[in-house]
Amino acid sequence: MAPLLAARGVSKSFFGNPVLRDVSIALQPGRVHALLGENGAGKSTLINLLSGALRPDGGTIEVDGRAVARMTPAHARQAGIAVVQQELSLTASLSIAENIGLGAYPKRFGLVDYSALAARAKAACELVGLHEPLSTPVGRLPLGRRQMVEIAKALYRKPRVLILDEPTSSLSATETKILTDLLERLRSEGIAILYISHRLNEVMTLCQHVTVLKDGICTADRTLEGTDAAGLVRLMVGRDPGDLFPQWRPSASPANAVSVRNFSAGLMRDVDLDIRTGEVLGIGGLVGQGQEDLLLGLYGAIPARTASATINGTPGLPGGVPRANALGLAYVPADRKREGLHLIHTITTNMMLPAFARLPALKLRSRRAERETARGLAAQLGIKGDLARQAQALSGGNQQKVALAKWMPHDPVVLLLNDPTRGVDVETKREIYLMLRAFAAAGKAVVLLSSDTPELVHLCERVAVVRDGRIAAMLERAALSEEAIVSAAMGAENRKVAA
Amino acid sequence: SEANAAAKCIKGDRKAPYTIGWANIYSVPTWMKQTQGTIEAEVETLKKQGLVDKLVVTDAQGDANVQIQQIQSMIDSDVDAIILIAGSSTAPARVIADACAKGIAIINFDSLVDTDQVTAKVNTDSSQWGDQAAKFLIDAIGGKGKILILNGPAGVSVSDDRRKGADAELKAHPDVTVLAETNTPYNVAPAQEAVTSLLFANPEIDGILSLGGALSAGAVLALDKQGRDQVPITGENARQFLELWKEKGLKSWATMQPNWLGAFAAYTAVQALEGKDVPAFVKIPLPVIDNSNIDEYLARAKDFPADGYIYSPYDEELFKKLLAQK
Amino acid sequence: MSTVSSARPAVALYWPVQARRNIGVRSLFVVVLAFLIAYGFLFPGLFSASGFAKFTQSWFPLALVAMAQAILMLTGGISLAIGATVSLGAVIAATTMAGPLGVTGGAAAVALTGLGIGAATGFIVVRLRLPAIVVTLAGSFIIGGAALLILPRPGGAIPEWLSDLLAGDTPTAFVLLIVIVLLWKLYLATPLGLSLYAAGENPVGAYRSGVPVDAARVAAYAISGLLSTGAGLFVAAQTGSGDPVIGAAFTLNSIAAAVLGGIGFLGGQGTMRGALAGSLLLSLMISVMFFLGFTPVAQYVAQGLIIIGAVAIPQFRKVQQ
Amino acid sequence: MAVLSSRPFLTVAIVAAVWIAASFASRGFGAYGHLRYLVELGAVIGLVAAGQTFVVIAGGIDLSVAAIVTVSAISLPLLSWQADPTGLAPVLVVLALTTIIGLVNGLGVALLRVHPMIMTLAMATFLQGLLIIIAGGSAVTAENPLVHWLGNARPAGIPAGVLLWVAVSVIVLTVMHATPFGARIFAMGANPLAAALSGVPVTSTTLAVYGISGFTSGLAGVLVLGMNGQGYVGIGDPYLLASIAAVVLGGTSILGGLGTYAGTIPGAILLVTITALITVVNASPGWRSILFGSLILGLLLLSGREQARR
Ligand SMILES: Nc1ncnc2c1ncn2[C@@H]1O[C@H](COP(=O)(O)OP(=O)(O)OP(=O)(O)O)[C@@H](O)[C@H]1O
Ligand SMILES: Nc1ncnc2c1ncn2[C@@H]1O[C@H](COP(=O)(O)OP(=O)(O)OP(=O)(O)O)[C@@H](O)[C@H]1O
Numbered sequence A: 001m002a003p004l005l006a007a008r009g010v011s012k013s014f015f016g017n018p019v020l021r022d023v024s025i026a027l028q029p030g031r032v033h034a035l036l037g038e039n040g041a042g043k044s045t046l047i048n049l050l051s052g053a054l055r056p057d058g059g060t061i062e063v064d065g066r067a068v069a070r071m072t073p074a075h076a077r078q079a080g081i082a083v084v085q086q087e088l089s090l091t092a093s094l095s096i097a098e099n100i101g102l103g104a105y106p107k108r109f110g111l112v113d114y115s116a117l118a119a120r121a122k123a124a125c126e127l128v129g130l131h132e133p134l135s136t137p138v139g140r141l142p143l144g145r146r147q148m149v150e151i152a153k154a155l156y157r158k159p160r161v162l163i164l165d166e167p168t169s170s171l172s173a174t175e176t177k178i179l180t181d182l183l184e185r186l187r188s189e190g191i192a193i194l195y196i197s198h199r200l201n202e203v204m205t206l207c208q209h210v211t212v213l214k215d216g217i218c219t220a221d222r223t224l225e226g227t228d229a230a231g232l233v234r235l236m237v238g239r240d241p242g243d244l245f246p247q248w249r250p251s252a253s254p255a256n257a258v259s260v261r262n263f264s265a266g267l268m269r270d271v272d273l274d275i276r277t278g279e280v281l282g283i284g285g286l287v288g289q290g291q292e293d294l295l296l297g298l299y300g301a302i303p304a305r306t307a308s309a310t311i312n313g314t315p316g317l318p319g320g321v322p323r324a325n326a327l328g329l330a331y332v333p334a335d336r337k338r339e340g341l342h343l344i345h346t347i348t349t350n351m352m353l354p355a356f357a358r359l360p361a362l363k364l365r366s367r368r369a370e371r372e373t374a375r376g377l378a379a380q381l382g383i384k385g386d387l388a389r390q391a392q393a394l395s396g397g398n399q400q401k402v403a404l405a406k407w408m409p410h411d412p413v414v415l416l417l418n419d420p421t422r423g424v425d426v427e428t429k430r431e432i433y434l435m436l437r438a439f440a441a442a443g444k445a446v447v448l449l450s451s452d453t454p455e456l457v458h459l460c461e462r463v464a465v466v467r468d469g470r471i472a473a474m475l476e477r478a479a480l481s482e483e484a485i486v487s488a489a490m491g492a493e494n495r496k497v498a499a
Numbered sequence B: 001s002e003a004n005a006a007a008k009c010i011k012g013d014r015k016a017p018y019t020i021g022w023a024n025i026y027s028v029p030t031w032m033k034q035t036q037g038t039i040e041a042e043v044e045t046l047k048k049q050g051l052v053d054k055l056v057v058t059d060a061q062g063d064a065n066v067q068i069q070q071i072q073s074m075i076d077s078d079v080d081a082i083i084l085i086a087g088s089s090t091a092p093a094r095v096i097a098d099a100c101a102k103g104i105a106i107i108n109f110d111s112l113v114d115t116d117q118v119t120a121k122v123n124t125d126s127s128q129w130g131d132q133a134a135k136f137l138i139d140a141i142g143g144k145g146k147i148l149i150l151n152g153p154a155g156v157s158v159s160d161d162r163r164k165g166a167d168a169e170l171k172a173h174p175d176v177t178v179l180a181e182t183n184t185p186y187n188v189a190p191a192q193e194a195v196t197s198l199l200f201a202n203p204e205i206d207g208i209l210s211l212g213g214a215l216s217a218g219a220v221l222a223l224d225k226q227g228r229d230q231v232p233i234t235g236e237n238a239r240q241f242l243e244l245w246k247e248k249g250l251k252s253w254a255t256m257q258p259n260w261l262g263a264f265a266a267y268t269a270v271q272a273l274e275g276k277d278v279p280a281f282v283k284i285p286l287p288v289i290d291n292s293n294i295d296e297y298l299a300r301a302k303d304f305p306a307d308g309y310i311y312s313p314y315d316e317e318l319f320k321k322l323l324a325q326k
Numbered sequence C: 001m002s003t004v005s006s007a008r009p010a011v012a013l014y015w016p017v018q019a020r021r022n023i024g025v026r027s028l029f030v031v032v033l034a035f036l037i038a039y040g041f042l043f044p045g046l047f048s049a050s051g052f053a054k055f056t057q058s059w060f061p062l063a064l065v066a067m068a069q070a071i072l073m074l075t076g077g078i079s080l081a082i083g084a085t086v087s088l089g090a091v092i093a094a095t096t097m098a099g100p101l102g103v104t105g106g107a108a109a110v111a112l113t114g115l116g117i118g119a120a121t122g123f124i125v126v127r128l129r130l131p132a133i134v135v136t137l138a139g140s141f142i143i144g145g146a147a148l149l150i151l152p153r154p155g156g157a158i159p160e161w162l163s164d165l166l167a168g169d170t171p172t173a174f175v176l177l178i179v180i181v182l183l184w185k186l187y188l189a190t191p192l193g194l195s196l197y198a199a200g201e202n203p204v205g206a207y208r209s210g211v212p213v214d215a216a217r218v219a220a221y222a223i224s225g226l227l228s229t230g231a232g233l234f235v236a237a238q239t240g241s242g243d244p245v246i247g248a249a250f251t252l253n254s255i256a257a258a259v260l261g262g263i264g265f266l267g268g269q270g271t272m273r274g275a276l277a278g279s280l281l282l283s284l285m286i287s288v289m290f291f292l293g294f295t296p297v298a299q300y301v302a303q304g305l306i307i308i309g310a311v312a313i314p315q316f317r318k319v320q321q
Numbered sequence D: 001m002a003v004l005s006s007r008p009f010l011t012v013a014i015v016a017a018v019w020i021a022a023s024f025a026s027r028g029f030g031a032y033g034h035l036r037y038l039v040e041l042g043a044v045i046g047l048v049a050a051g052q053t054f055v056v057i058a059g060g061i062d063l064s065v066a067a068i069v070t071v072s073a074i075s076l077p078l079l080s081w082q083a084d085p086t087g088l089a090p091v092l093v094v095l096a097l098t099t100i101i102g103l104v105n106g107l108g109v110a111l112l113r114v115h116p117m118i119m120t121l122a123m124a125t126f127l128q129g130l131l132i133i134i135a136g137g138s139a140v141t142a143e144n145p146l147v148h149w150l151g152n153a154r155p156a157g158i159p160a161g162v163l164l165w166v167a168v169s170v171i172v173l174t175v176m177h178a179t180p181f182g183a184r185i186f187a188m189g190a191n192p193l194a195a196a197l198s199g200v201p202v203t204s205t206t207l208a209v210y211g212i213s214g215f216t217s218g219l220a221g222v223l224v225l226g227m228n229g230q231g232y233v234g235i236g237d238p239y240l241l242a243s244i245a246a247v248v249l250g251g252t253s254i255l256g257g258l259g260t261y262a263g264t265i266p267g268a269i270l271l272v273t274i275t276a277l278i279t280v281v282n283a284s285p286g287w288r289s290i291l292f293g294s295l296i297l298g299l300l301l302l303s304g305r306e307q308a309r310r
């Protein structure tokens, strides 16, 4: 049987740098096909070729076994190919429905048929469990919900081929469950699915076939049967993987790095919180319950109120980011494109920014020292690529590493991390985890806001589960499990009582 | 004659003391500020005589459309008279006609509007300005030679009229060659820049026909900075130019758009409201400044702003005489 | 139950979407309303047919250029040639309508010129990837030069009846404005119109979603050109003649109106109703200050304060929340 | 090699090409004296555009520069007092005044969060009101020796204004590209949110940027006063659009975050060159205007392409 969509020996270079070399992939109906690889291996580039967003330098794209001379997004759409991009393609000021239908509106007399759009968008939303009013502007949704809109947008097109580029990277466990159930159902309906993820357990449960890319070369194209996660990692990195999570040794001390009472910021209301030196404190919960505001409020980036606060022995909240930095706080945002990086600036400049922010304004810079610092950081975090290139040329995972790396020279005492491993490949994840634990072991505090529940379970001393702007539960190490976190996040205890 | 009656505009029972609306096009430039000064002084006098009780001033900030809106507001608030400098020679015609139809006295001075629906227009003759300036210059260069012409901004009636006024004289003297012409705002800096470039492109220049504003001062500075000898040049009564004239011993001639046109417009408005007969067009004879009277003007210089215009003296006698002309 | 709900359109969408758009401009609406009330109080004649007609006539051209600018800003563009385009529209109207082309021919010439200039500008900006602000700055000289060639000094004429129709004592301008707003709503309800927002805010994402991004942006420039020359036609009718430099002030005023109305510079932010409210505020301000008897100095100061205030106060409230 | 393909170099090459072509077309255009004069004129635009470059790179725009130039040129003669024979004191006072005006712009942008276009437009309107009060106020022409020197002297054959421009350029380029302050400005322009979260003091940096713009506009006002011997209302008007055009022709992105003053410098000279070229062409005002616009558009094609951003 001819594959619904296939690439035959495609190659692609950017500015003379080969990103894909002679790669082939074939998507069959009724099969979930995993595409794996380290950050920058070329996964996103490959799907851009498949969906016509980019043109290959060599090789062909085939639909239903026939080569397409010049694939464009419009062709792809007609051929029933829908893509959930890694980078969201949404428009903040348009409503959920208008976003879902974008580029494929139902028409009546040449006008957008709003009632048909509403009906079809509603159906797509229900599939992914989106229950917000369809007229809500997408800009008002938290990141995780926007990701669901993006998926609904793909489903709206009733695809024969559905390509998902890291769809779960900003989804909570519950949302991920909805998605995997949905994909399972779509698969059984005969749709061909291409699935990219750095979460290998998802891949193991969901997919039947795998293609692995390494540095732009296809290193495996085989069925998943008979493989385990370790085997996948071996295919990706070319050697035996260590354990994903580092050995856990307690390092918390009774001293508080941060202590706040009746703290309110954004959605968070009247929270009491102590962050101990030497611990990794996890923040969990469904997406958009106010977790992010907690971090931003502590960091002085949004207005916050509190009855009392002590940060590194200094009373009071920072009240501004420069002050927070001076107190030893550092923050790594989740949305790296919008909040973390200067995409049009070089990687070196991005890494040096916190230094520029705190050095005397008119002190002369030393380009050589900057280059050396940056090279050191790149080596430390395994950031690939020419450091004099723009950050936008980096793959998603490498961008995330840059956003983290830039704080390292400043030796922060409290590290506030907002989903730091989103879209990061396993190897890098491991490196980041090791770093976080080492950081804690050195007597510093790490606050880890994460949508990846296993991460919270394996790395944290304690996990604060946030629900509805309050800390619904503070789970100690002994009580930590994925089930405990999820049920606290859903308010399960209450429900049990009610039942 | 009906047209004539309509042109007088004034209708209804308008009794002293009157409210006068002064629809300025742009109140920031110094010429305008000086004009505003003469209007305010005149209104003070008229207030003392119990003829005026209020002067309403608007500033259209250079925008002819805003001026229309402001004149409309003056109509809406039923002022007794409107005096105006038009921001465009055509644009306010309809709103002025509306005001006229509502019986409001309209005195239009300086920049005029192409309409007869006004009580009176007051102005010097732009075409005569160009003609006299050209006469002087051609005479000064001995009836032949190469000249530059500096015009005011393009697309504006006054600068076009002055330029057209010079045409006859230029045609009559085929030995006078126009090397180049410019259009710039009536300001020193752009004139200086343009003349400097023109001097480099045209090494031999015998005279400069400068048609108003501060253009002449810019031209003189340009010649001076390039170490060139000054050439005969025409101009206006800008204080800077008159001082340069004296300092450099120029061969010059200047006329002016007297600032007291404003005072005279206010005076005329009240005269018309009082039922006096006023001519539909009051032509203000061009005062001429030449070597014979330049010292008189400079003697009064300290009473005028450094970037302003030294206008000829005026008094009520002069106004009466002007109104008496037919 | 379930059969009923699946047979009917599931949910109302259009009107809720429209209603949501008011959220960003509510406080501006309040300010504008306050000025309107103040104006009506100071000048009761506003409520007569002719008073209302005159008032809308002074607002109308500014409203059109505010829309012309807002469309561009929604797509992430901007134009510094709006003023020159208005002048050109006025000049063409004044030189054609009283001639052999007649009013219909003249209006067509005005419309085609606007569309053509807009589309050409759009093409240069979009396809050649040049910064709109300087392309349109250069364009303003070219277009302004063309206006001067057609009519080197103020002149020309508009048939009296047309002037009376558009700018007489009947609120024709207001009716026209409503028609134009309805046409805009209609355009915004077409797939191309709705893609304005996506093309402005997230062009890459929009392109990948199958939106004809370039076409949407070029169309926006063309419509913007049409609105600008249309404003010129109206100004010509209002003044009964043409003036090659009449539009100069509209460039900055259109930007001020659009930004006042909450249109952002990065594309995709803001609504047309906001831009219209912004233009209305600018226009009202002039009349209200007149009736309050402000001196020119006070007018300049108050104007600056009102503009800053109208933009800053909503921002301030957002921060407070 | 990198230098040859850089935007500033491209702009310099264009200027040279225009000069050479124009000298062939019109004798005298390429004379040393004329080129020197063009550079002197370029100095005024260059000074205004120095502040404008900072502001644009920081992601803003300053529409009040023209009004500030005028305020500077108009208020300086009012301040000339006998006690100071050098004339330096009044100049410093005026520069302080224009810097404060700039700082107020910065306050509005940073604290009131008014969009730069609106804030600076409103400031320009305020300054018009201020000019009504102060313009024409000086009944005596007071020659300020320093200002006169700046506008007319030619030490070693080089106009003093050009020397001033060179000095300012060196400082501007150093601050822009070799200090943390400069780096903060680029960061703010490229992504203000990320800059703020990285600890860049956004408020004070914004204030500084607009303050600099006020300062350099004030300096340009002083220079242009010296060159014309007299300030007048409207003397600054040509410099608003010219400063923006010089910045963009020099390859700085109007979207902020990318650019250099090294491009603005030839951009400024390019503009005065084109203006001079138009002046010596014999054509009607309409055609001249069309020619001017077309030249800018054509040159933009060579130097001003925006880089695609995601
Ligand atoms: N537009 C571009 N210009 C230059 N280089 C690019 C561009 N897009 C991608 N690259 C480079 O191509 C390589 C592959 O990128 P791609 O985004 O396909 O990686 P990926 O496998 O999706 O990584 P990740 O898991 O981090 O998302 C990277 O090295 C990246 O730097
Ligand atoms: N809630 C409202 N209150 C007052 N005026 C309104 C309101 N909604 C609309 N208007 C007015 O009605 C007219 C049309 O508004 P409309 O909402 O249709 O604009 P719009 O074209 O939809 O803009 P957009 O769709 O981009 O928001 C405008 O003149 C606007 O000022």
Ligand SMILES: [Mg+2]
Binding pocket: A043, A044, A045, A086, A165, A395, A396
């Ligand atoms: Mg990717």
Ligand SMILES: [Mg+2]
Binding pocket: A039, A086, A166, A395, A396, A397, A423, A424
């Ligand atoms: Mg990735």
